[in-house]
Amino acid sequence: MPWLGTVEKPFGNEPDRLYTQPSLTRGAELLIDNFRSSLGPRGMVKLILQPFPMRDEITSDGKTILTSMGAVHPGAWILREMAYSQIVVGDGVITTLVLAGELLKNSKKLLALKVRPAVIIHGYREAMKHTRNILRKISKPADWRDHDEMLRVARTAAGTKFLGYQAAKLAEFAVFAVQHIIEMRGGKPQLDIGDICVLKVIGKTSDETRLIRGIAFQSGLRHPGMPKRIENPRIALLSCGLEFKRFWEEETPVKVQVAPGRIVSMREARVKMVRENVDRITASGADLVVMSKGCDELHASMLAERGIQVVHRVPDAGGIGRLAKASGGRAVGSLDDLKEEDLGHAGFAEEVKVPRFDTRRLEKGVKSGEPLPEEERLFVIDGCTNPRSVTILIRGQVESGLGESERALDAALAACRALVKEPRVVGGAGAVEAELAHRLKKFALSFDDKTQLAVIAYAEALEGLVELLARNGGLDPIDARLEMEAAHARGLKWTGIDVFARRLRDAYEMGVVEPIQIKDSAFMIASEAACQLIRVDRVLRGYHGATLIPGEIPPGASEGPRVLNDAKDLPEETVKAFRKSRFLKPYGSKLELNL
Incomplete structure (x- = not known):
């Protein structure tokens, strides 16, 4: 029978019941905190240091940040694996992670009120189902053949990167490329992004970036x-x-x-x-x-x-x-x-x-630098x-700039692909989140038990996205949230935040629209990730019955689960053997066994 050890809190001697679930949630929140400031077109960027190979990257792309980060804590690891599903969609990674973080933060408040995790999960899932239904009702039909409409979608996706006017140019190339390679099969449009080749060449300026019809x-x-x-x-x-x-x-x-x-x-x-x-x-x-x-x-x-x-x-x-x-x-x-x-x-x-x-x-004879x-x-x-296959040639002076241009282009292509698969759009700039939150609060009144609290918590998590978008854009988050609530209560359902003019405007007038497929996927994955973490009440680690010292089993192995509060819980020779192996690393005042 495998010997199980509880992953204990790294500091302090709190009882096990106070650690397990809150610490798991905290580990996920620590991962999410790295993404909060990067939400929206005015979000901050991250400098990623890659030691092997020696390469530095400056980016605000959620996919790049997520894949470059290692997750040791089990809560962070679970959330990262769930967010990888959004990477397949192509965009909306930061929205997924931040929404999951808001849901986890609100669940902690409900747990403090003695609301059972099963009730919270039920409320979150009911809210998610209702959210998806609302999205289908309020979304507008779109036509991928309309160049201007697809261009608005591509510009919204590429505009979240820190490229300025270059993002609009890359969005135009993405739309031209997509409309060139779409094929009709069985009366339905088929799009293979693999037919669009992206070639990066260092030299000249980004103005030399061009579309090759070949x-x-x-x-x-x-x-x-x-x-x-x-x-x-x-x-x-x-x-x-x-x-x-x-x-x-x-x-x-x-x-x-x-x-x-x-x-x-x-x-x-x-x-x-x-x-x-x-x-x-x-x-x-x-x-x-x-x-x-x-x-x-x-x-x-x-x-x-x-x-x-x-x-x-x-x-x-x-x-x-x-x-x-x-x-x-x-x-x-x-x-x-x-x-x-x-x-x-x-x-x-x-x-x-x-x-x-x-x-x-x-080379020799060349001055340094x-x-x-x-x-x-x-x-x-x-x-x-x-052409059924085209090439986009990206030019730039530095490798990091080329990489960010490629990521902006990938986001624009992913948005166009989502629009072709499901030709419906919703307003961006926080408008759809504010409208969903407004309607969810009304939907919560249909429950007469504590599920109502969970549905309201889900709505407040969506409002948390609006607050964060306003904060990153330089607005007062509380004022922006209250103004948005008032506007949506008056029936102005597409009122969003213009982070450049720092005021509220209609999202469609700004040209900020997003495909419904990306939003729907982001909300669903964030909800499922939060529900998975909320449902966990204890973290156990199995040692598979293996003995790191031949012929010896650490004391207490036959007694079932054992908490490793300190190295003193193990014999000295066992600790020495662990320290020489790859299975142990110091973790605060405790020991963490990595099997």
């Missing part, structure tokens, strides 16, 4: 004699390579003896085979060959003589597949199968040399007529 590779032409730019290229896509290995390069145990006189004839035969391959490509009418395998020097030189561009060693899925969708071509596995109808088409294909500056790479000019080769295929 694809770009971080690679150059195979041969320097090939033309740098071709207008209206016909593109051959090969899932094979154009290279012949000499027999002495093959890894084989067979020994081949060749007479000296045969070497010349073998070379001539090789040249003949290469020329036949080049003739097949030329006969198909291709101006550009993109292949997933290698292209040897002889093939490259002959193709260069005929004015044909070659890009080799392009990944099958990430490059060949996307290029086939963008250009309308079809990848073939052999030159024998290459036909004119398999070729793709584009507006132009060009090799671009991108200057970049990297202060981390210094002086940037070194470098060039990075990109091959761009742009101007495809009806």
